[in-house]
Amino acid sequence: MKQVSLFFLFLLLTISWVFASSASQAPANFRYKKSLAVFVDFKKADYTITFNYQTKKVEVETSIIFYQPATGLPIFDLVSTPTNVSVNGIATRVNEISDPDKVTKLRIVEKKLTVGTYTLKMKNFVDSNVVFNHLGVASGFWLGDLSDRNYLEKYIPSNLEYDQFPKKFVVNFVGFGKLEHVIKANGDIRTLGNGKYEIHFPGYYTSSSVFFHVYPKGLNLPNVTFDYRSIDGRILPVDIYTSVEISGFITLSKTLLAELENDYGPFPHDKVLIYGNSLAKGGMEYSGATATGLLSLGHELFHSYNARGVMPANGNSGWMDEAMSRWRDNNYPTASELSFESTRLAANSVWQRSTDRMSYTEGSAFLSLIAHKMNERGFDLKESLRNYFQSHMYQTVTTKNLEDKLLEDTGMDFSTDFKKYIYNIKGQKIKSEGEENPHHPELSHQELLRLTMPDPYQH
DSSP states (O other): OOOOOHHHHHHHHHHHHHHHHHHTTOOOOEEETTEEEEEOEEEEEEEEEEEETTTTEEEEEEEEEEEEOSSBEEEEBOSSOOEEEEETTEEOOEEEEEOTTOSOEEEEESSOBOSEEEEEEEEEEOOSSEEEETTEEEEEOOOOSSSTTOSGGGTSOBOOTTOOOOEEEEEEEESOTTOOEEEEESSEEEEEETTEEEEEEOTTOOTTTOOEEEEEGGGOOOEEEEEEEOTTSOEEEEEEEESSOOHHHHHHHHHHHHHHHHHHOSOSSSOEEEEEEESSSOEEEETTEEEEEGGGHHHHHHHHHHTTTSEESSTTTTHHHHHHHHHHHTTSOOOSSOSSSOOOTTOSOTTOOSOOGGGTTHHHHHHHHHHHHHHHTTOOHHHHHHHHHHHHTTSEEOHHHHHHHHHHHHOOOOHHHIIIIISOTTOOOOOOOOOOOTTSOOOOHHHHHHHHSOOTTOO
16 A cells, blocks of 8 residues: 555645645735726636647637636736637637736636626637757646746736646647657646647646656666655655756765755655756746756655745745745854845735845845744744645745744734834835846747757757
């Protein structure tokens, strides 16, 4: 009988409550065209993704079941313009609109709906990070938290980051003849035959969770798999593939998994997927997966706890993830005082979706101050973070959840510190905009294409 830890038994017992709570963290609905623009709750989403070698196009057919909690026009998002849109089989239109603060854009269905459950269908083409050549096709759903609309909505219809829902990909390769492909994903991949595959992603995933990379088998990328025994007794499959020398990733991944499990508990996902694309810094996190340089591997794997295990509900929550990982990168320093007056890390517009770049510097410094104050009272911030991860795992969270957990663990009220340094309660002018972090550089269009279809000879 497969061993199941108490940690994962807790997951099974609380999973329904988790999904219900995530929908309650949606931004505020707002007035639009004499009606109400309504944030909805996706129940599930099915995507059929067809790679066509003759047309050199990637077409997606989507079916979403969602619950609408108020009468009005339902909101979702997709960067590209959808076609063939229908609700419950009735054709309708979709428009792109701005939120009231004009910090982001969204898609709205131009059909007023009452409270209830509906099926939304549409088609779109994926044109970001797709390369066709003589070997076949490569496609990468590369995500990012430092710029707007850079999660799953960049490629396929999705909801905002607050929403958790099961996703299914049916992947078709049409017209490729004998050209074969490899699919890497942080879901359950099933081969259906005749160039067709099915991928099931867990129901706790949000729009920032999914790792999906297709590339030609002819690239012959180095690929090693092995089993890692977790501290809770599970056997974790580890899958590492690279476009560079692979041995360093194998050795370091084992060291890092041991460190992270010792500090923060069992690895929170059922497998580990690593795409090593350089020997330097730079990467991005996904749930149980990463596309990363060797020197950023620790930063990114830690994110499987603090960004893609416990997941931010919005742009005002993402600062915690980068602050925690940077604090670890810097070997958990403490500070008795801070060199800045305040930040707006959790005080941006309620509709903002990207993470504030000050998270790396001022955010991690704030954790150093909290760690110092806790140490003076005999508490350990690392231990509190371990408790925070385990009590909020597979949930979407806000800054208030971290503040409340620290109070619960220590009895120390940090509300004054959060108000001053994180919420900018006095509305002070913020001078610094933060700096680009080497672990999460902004990649150019050409760099993203090379990540998607790496040079088969560079390794």
